[in-house]
Amino acid sequence: MSAARPTPRKGVLDIEAYVPGKSAAPPGVKLHKLSSNETPLGASPRAIEAYRAVAAKLEFYPDGSATKLREAIGARYGLDPARLVCGAGSDEILNLLAHAYIGPGDEGLYSEYGFLVYKIAITAAGGVPVVAKERNNTADVDALIAAVTPRTKIVFLANPNNPTGTYLPFDEVKRLHRGLPANVLLVLDAAYAEYVRRNDYESGIELVATSDNVVMARTFSKIYGLAGLRLGWAYGPAHVIDALNRIRGPFNVSAPAIEAGIAALADTEHLEAAVAHNDRWLAWTAKEIAALGLKVTPSVGNFLLIEFSTDKGRTAQDADAFLTQRGLILRAVGAYGLGKCLRLTIGAAEQNELVVAALRDFMSGARRA
Ligand SMILES: *Cc1c(COP(=O)(O)O)cnc(C)c1O
Numbered sequence: 624m625s626a627a628r629p630t631p632r633k634g635v636l637d638i639e640a641y642v643p644g645k646s647a648a649p650p651g652v653k654l655h656k657l658s659s660n661e662t663p664l665g666a667s668p669r670a671i672e673a674y675r676a677v678a679a680k681l682e683f684y685p686d687g688s689a690t691k692l693r694e695a696i697g698a699r700y701g702l703d704p705a706r707l708v709c710g711a712g713s714d715e716i717l718n719l720l721a722h723a724y725i726g727p728g729d730e731g732l733y734s735e736y737g738f739l740v741y742k743i744a745i746t747a748a749g750g751v752p753v754v755a756k757e758r759n760n761t762a763d764v765d766a767l768i769a770a771v772t773p774r775t776k777i778v779f780l781a782n783p784n785n786p787t788g789t790y791l792p793f794d795e796v797k798r799l800h801r802g803l804p805a806n807v808l809l810v811l812d813a814a815y816a817e818y819v820r821r822n823d824y825e826s827g828i829e830l831v832a833t834s835d836n837v838v839m840a841r842t843f844s845k846i847y848g849l850a851g852l853r854l855g856w857a858y859g860p861a862h863v864i865d866a867l868n869r870i871r872g873p874f875n876v877s878a879p880a881i882e883a884g885i886a887a888l889a890d891t892e893h894l895e896a897a898v899a900h901n902d903r904w905l906a907w908t909a910k911e912i913a914a915l916g917l918k919v920t921p922s923v924g925n926f927l928l929i930e931f932s933t934d935k936g937r938t939a940q941d942a943d944a945f946l947t948q949r950g951l952i953l954r955a956v957g958a959y960g961l962g963k964c965l966r967l968t969i970g971a972a973e974q975n976e977l978v979v980a981a982l983r984d985f986m987s988g989a990r991r992a
Contacts, residue, residue: 634748639958641743644952649947655978657967657968657970658953658966658968659954660925660926661848661850661968662846663900663970666847667887667894669889670884670886671883674883674886678879685874686878689881691881691885696709696856700828702858705864706864708859709875709881709884710856710857711853711854711877712854713842713844713857717741717779720810720838720863722744722747723866723870724808725776726749726750728749728750729748729749729751731745733754733778734754734755735755735757736760738781738785739958753770755767761784761790762789764799767780768802768803771803777809777810778803778808780796780811782811782812782824785924785966786928788927789921789923790824792824803836809830810837810839810840814841814845815923818846820923835860835862837860838859839859843887846894846897849880854876854884900969907975915979927966929965942982943955946981946985953967
């Protein structure tokens with residue numbers, strides 16, 4: 624018997640679609656979107672100019688292998704452009720990796736509060752998502768290694784992780800890598816690497832360069848401020864890059880994204896300003912919120928995970944409603960199993976001050992925002 628209508632293959636309808644950060648404030652209230660880890664500094668003016676210049680040439684297909692962009696990334700990070708592949712955001716890269724390496728019944732592994740795109744990508748590929756417990760909101764290398772089975776094909780590690788903001792030092796990443804069988808691909812998702820200011824952190828470049836089963840994913844969406852354009856890339860062993868090139872769309876990265884990406888990489892001043900802004904305001908905001916009696920997970924990214932009480936009127940949901948009345952939109956992270964928490968993106972100076980003031984009012988029991 625054939626079905627009465629077309630039916631997606633097994634696994635597709637098990638997926639709970641990714642829910643992006645909210646971006647609506649009540650009517651008449653100024654919106655402060657602090658729910659998607661976007662940069663308050665915007666894109667580099669040079670990237671915007673490069674983007675505009677492409678408008679006159681939109682009838683042309685882009686260079687399908689994004690050669691100039693790969694060369695610019697290679698020059699900026701000291702990498703061989705032949706071992707780079709670009710994508711429509713690193714989300715595309717993560718999905719390509721899952722589709723290339725996971726088949727029906729294969730397992731993809733990630734940590735408890737790991738980025739939700741991993742679960743979606745693994746399931747969409749027909750695989751089985753496997754989750755390893757974390758400790759102190761941080762990936763646990765022992766738990767990850769213990770969860771590996773003969774069916775494991777990929778381990779996804781966001782480092783630093785979203786939504787927790789925690790990271791694994793390079794020693795720990797190397798220990799994880801040593802604990803994996805040679806046929807398991809370790810995907811290091813370093814979307815926030817540029818923000819990290821820790822001597823014991825390494826984004827993945829060194830490990831990719833020295834092994835055959837590690838790939839690093841990066842994005843232009845976060846510190847470079849190009850989230851709306853969709854641009855990411857991966858650095859990996861030649862055989863992994865070859866596999867991704869075979870399954871990606873032939874023109875998966877648009878011409879405006881290519882040009883803006885090249886210009887963004889050249890604007891080191893803009894990047895440094897973004898790092899300096901985050902350094903200052905991440906520390907200030909974390910300290911002020913902790914001083915209100917809320918638990919803040921130590922973060923090395925551009926966002927903070929804030930834990931609320933379970934007391935009536937004091938929960939994360941109550942705080943979310945209170946902040947939303949003031950136009951302050953944070954990210955609910957119940958889908959991660961973090962229903963007691965909200966994630967706050969570090970914003971412009973004024974926005975961070977508004978959030979702290981609002982949380983102070985919320986904690987002191989103000990009924991109305
Ligand atoms: C934001 C983010 C990404 C990627 O986003 P794209 O916009 O698709 O490049 C990847 N991983 C993590 C952990 C992120 O937070």
